[in-house]
Amino acid sequence: MTRQHLSRTRRSAIAGAAALAVVAGVGGAAPVAGAATAPGPKLNLIAASTSVTLDRWEGSDGVYLELGTYLTVDGGPLEFQVTRKSYKDPVIARQIIRDGKKTRTRNLPKGMVKDFSGLRGFLETTLTDASGKVVHKTTDTFCPNNASGRLRPDAPATSKYPESCPTNPFTLGSVWGVQRGWATNTTMYDYSRPVDLKAGEYTAKVSVTKKYRDLFSIPNKTRTVKVTVRRLTDDGGGAGLRSAAGHSGHTAMPGHSMPSAPAAGHAHTYLDSRGADAPVPPAAPHALASGNRSARAADGKGQTDGSRIAPALKPNAERPAGRAKVPDVPKPDLRALPAWDIAITDGEDGDIKGKDYLAFSANVWNAGPAPLVVDGFRSPGKDLMDAYQYFYDAKGRQVGYAPAGTMEWDARVGHEHWHFTDFASYRLLTADKKVAVRSGKEAFCLANTDAIDYTVKNANWHPNNTDLATACGSRGSISVREVLDVGSGDTYTQYRPGQSFEVTDFPNGTYYIEVLANPSKRLHETSLKNNVALRKVVLSGKPGARKVTVPPHQLINTP
Structure with missing residues (x-):
């Protein structure tokens, strides 16, 4: 949602x-x-x-x-x-x-x-x-x-x-x-x-x-x-x-949202304040050593935007590598939506004070015809889970699975759950579509936060994990299942750490916010041709007082 x-x-x-x-x-x-x-x-x-x-x-x-x-x-x-x-x-x-x-x-x-x-x-x-x-x-x-x-x-x-x-x-x-x-x-x-x-x-x-x-x-x-x-x-x-x-004796009717603190790191409606998270902790030991949350280089080193390459999975008795051939059954179709809720902010907790940040909300959704099902399996004492994508036939019977990267534990207040590291990434592109900066967003807890298209084939009108209450496990979990149902998308708002680019010293001019689904192509999909969405923005102003103008995206004029 x-x-x-x-x-x-x-x-x-x-x-x-x-x-x-x-x-x-x-x-x-x-x-x-x-x-x-x-x-x-x-x-x-x-x-x-x-x-x-x-x-x-x-x-x-x-x-x-x-x-x-x-x-x-x-x-x-x-x-x-x-x-x-x-x-x-x-x-x-x-x-x-x-x-x-x-x-x-x-x-x-x-x-x-x-x-x-x-x-x-x-x-x-x-x-x-x-x-x-x-x-x-x-x-x-x-x-x-x-x-x-x-x-x-x-x-x-x-x-x-x-x-x-x-x-x-x-x-x-x-x-x-x-x-x-x-x-x-x-x-x-x-x-x-x-x-x-x-x-x-x-x-x-x-x-x-x-x-x-x-x-x-x-x-x-x-x-x-x-x-x-x-x-x-x-x-x-x-x-x-x-x-x-809730101040007025009301309770939420189905179909109507009430303002509240977000559940487990997502925000669905009317957040009252920013900075709900504790300061960002140091990079986890499995992150690449040369990472920089605002790295301008596109050399692929130190990526912390969700597209970093997880280590290869080694099969063992407890953790088989999956079938060599992915079964020929319906698969999900991940699609990125253009960014929105775009604004200049002073950052979240853990960001550098006195800097200008271009914050945004983003969504990747599943057009089907099959749900995305990813399970994580943890070896005792480890901070990473091995992640696998599962496949089902037309009757809903499980017929196979394949390695899909990793899941990592996010200990920040407001998160405190397992994030899948190979779902999406964000980049800010220059006017000629070259990478200017990568987002600090690292990984995702999958949830059906938004109904994007309930008219597509096999859309689930009643997805279960809409508020993350049980979607992404606890610190002591030995395994986790994360699901993105057909027709639904997973939104992260600009109020989450990593949903921004530090743009203090950027030249004024035109840029594009790129949202990329399945960046490492580890997930098996119906199509890989619709995984990128761009939203045009125009930066102006001076360092410490930057401004952003967001032109309409075709008929959508929400900035």
Whole structure:
């Protein structure tokens, strides 16, 4: 996941209430003309409760509008495929309508969907105070992918759709959906902008906007919810409650990210500060001796960017070298995305004070049709694991493996797990595409942090290791399995050590950030022709006050 950037599978306690309240909501709605005979899903907006209480903690900027409104889906699933052919092309959203064994599609109106975050302008919310004055009004995007609860006992037991909508600027394809017989929470949390409401009583009115009511034949009903905002202070047990409740008593709904410290070294969303890591320790003894985190030479010595050559693996009784011939079965296809979140910073802990650093976020993803599975095996007392890539046939049966480099233990605070050393590398290139500097990024803990394209063949809409909680082992691990599933990518943000180039004394001008997947070609892939991505940047300013301009990458204007 961006990286954006935590566990997305927790469910609010209000979802349980919704499963009870939703049933009454469906039965009480009068369908619009023609809706009863129209094929496809039957949609309705309901409120799980007539009143909610929101806590505002002393010192906070406001509250988050968790109003407990839901979109119910029955008669068939609500499903969309959202794609773009390339970064030169606009996003196209298609509704997939299933009627028994028949399936048809229809394009949503042009401009209605501009990115992969959801249906723009779907929900209108208005809050009035006790005097009837409007104190807040907003029109929000709706992400269907949060599977909040079932409507009735005979509904499908699980939702097959993804649990969130992508936020990566370089996403290529997404699937949105709500299972038939399920309800999904309509509240879209923007945790960077809480609503500034004083303690008191309010009335919230929530409705689906007209363009979506007309498009999906949703009944024209406004749901009213009484809102009580209470002010809480930190005293006694209040501090512990505040910590558990996240300042406003909210919990993350599936599909909505909350700000938090990153899990085990990745960052997925809204990191509040940089420098979460301890000072960078000296190079590990297995790193090449002449390494330099900011080496300008491209002589291949001392590489610490993930592309260094690991020592050859010697077979032994415990550690066979793998099959001589890699089996002819489906394999992963690693692809690099252009860098983003590009900025000039003063570096991370362990960097040189007073220097200018060009920081960035980067992602390598798997276009499939098979997952990347890498296992590390450790000999007792060793700081390196031998890494092997595993292969599976079309039925999922393991049919072979091959040496794939090494894994090393990263002891830095915020990491503290095993990193695979042959996954990706970063370089800053000059205008004529020659290497100017290598990144200090050494190795990677693989995780499915971002949904990049869930429309590719064999995409896994429910990858397991999305937050690194168990993905990359502990100090005492004897073996580790790291997986990059089909359709997902692994993002490291600019807030991690090594995600930058020291550019203090660089001449002003044009450069390119290069992200390179599988740099040593140790991993067996479907194709090696799509492993490089470049992002143009322009440096200006003076040492100690450098600036960077990031031109759009085709239609993507995220710097």
